[in-house]
Amino acid sequence: MASLARSIIIGPLSRSSSKSATPWSSSICAQCRRTFITSPALQSGHNKWSKIRHQKAAHDAKTSSARTYYAKNIILYSKLYGPSLADNPQLANFVQAAKKAGVPKAVIEGAIAKGQGKSSEGAVLEPVVYEAIIPPNIALVVDAATENTKRVIEDLNGYVKKAKGAKSPSKFLFERRGRVVFEKSESGLDVDDIMEDAIEFGAEDLENDEEGNIIVWSDPSSTQQISKGLGSKFNLKILESEIIWHPIEDTRAPLDSSEDLNRFIECLESIKDYPDVQAIWSNVTRGNMSDEEWARVTDLIDE
Incomplete structure (x- = not known):
């Protein structure tokens, strides 16, 4: 039986042996082959180690x-x-x-x-504004602060080139604006209640977001004054206070589900993880992306 078992296993691998096989042995070989084919196999991503990797x-x-x-x-x-x-x-x-x-x-x-504009060692950090264009025609502006401007630019160039993009002027596609976001007031204060004071502090526009937080737009020079003034006067918690690169509406560029999207997301992930980067601004719009794809993009850029 041992020799028979060996012939059954070896037979299908040899053309000469398969031709000379008896109907009885061919039948057994066929059964063996069916047994191997229908045996349960470990699927990629569903074994113990993949599960641990995904959890990590x-x-x-x-x-x-x-x-x-x-x-x-x-x-x-x-x-x-x-x-x-x-x-x-x-x-x-x-x-x-x-x-x-x-x-x-x-x-x-x-x-x-x-x-305080310093490194943890106390060195003064220099601001860096990095501009790039990523295929098909997506503009990026990256704000960073660093002790080594040359190193930051070289590293960001590497990420952009990997996405088939290039360092290129793109700030002209954005406008510089101050934005302060106050958390929704527990006392029920709304935009109308603080509008007059906000204007005195330099506000140009006010609105509520979907969660009821109050967003105050201004000239960049008024951002801190609005943050401190309105925050103290109305006891509002500040969620954000920053000077942003806001895309000019007519310059927004759509990005569809494609290899370009995958490269774009990988580029954003690399830039986002870079220690000296403070914010990433883009004029990208959704195109035909799925909800999941668009969520990945918006998680990586500052809006």
């Missing part, structure tokens, strides 16, 4: 998102009210929350320093 990736993404959230707010409140935790209760609250969330001490200290 999800955990890493969640951790990265938490660090980004706390770092952004620590930078904001350090910039607005100073680096002292004793004199800046908003900053102190975010630092305490970041520690509870497991954000490393180095990240927290680095964010406080960045709010």
